[in-house]
Amino acid sequence: MTEWYFVWVEGLRGPVPQKWSSDGLYGQLGRQDVIVRFALTDAEAHLALDELARRHPIPRGK
Template sequence: MTQWYFVWVEGPRGPAPQKWSTEGLWGQVNRQDVIVRFTLTEREAALSLDELARLHPVPEE
């Protein structure tokens, strides 16, 4: 079964949301620009990036 993650990474204009799966995660795990990673439920994995960003906002520094 594929596991999905919602990830905030450092982008050129500030934090940027991304959705990763275990199938595409190879090479992503040790990225230095990851701010935070959330493991998603099956229901959450079907949501858009905008919806996920509201559920899991970027943490305050």
């Protein structure tokens, strides 16, 4: 079963939201540009990035 994650990474112009699947997670865990990663529920996995960004904002102080 594929698990989904909502991830904030450092971009050239600030934090960038991304959605990763467990199928493509290999090699991603060691990335230095990851700010925070949220595990998604089955219902959340189908949402667009802008909705996920509202539900899972970047933690304060980052």
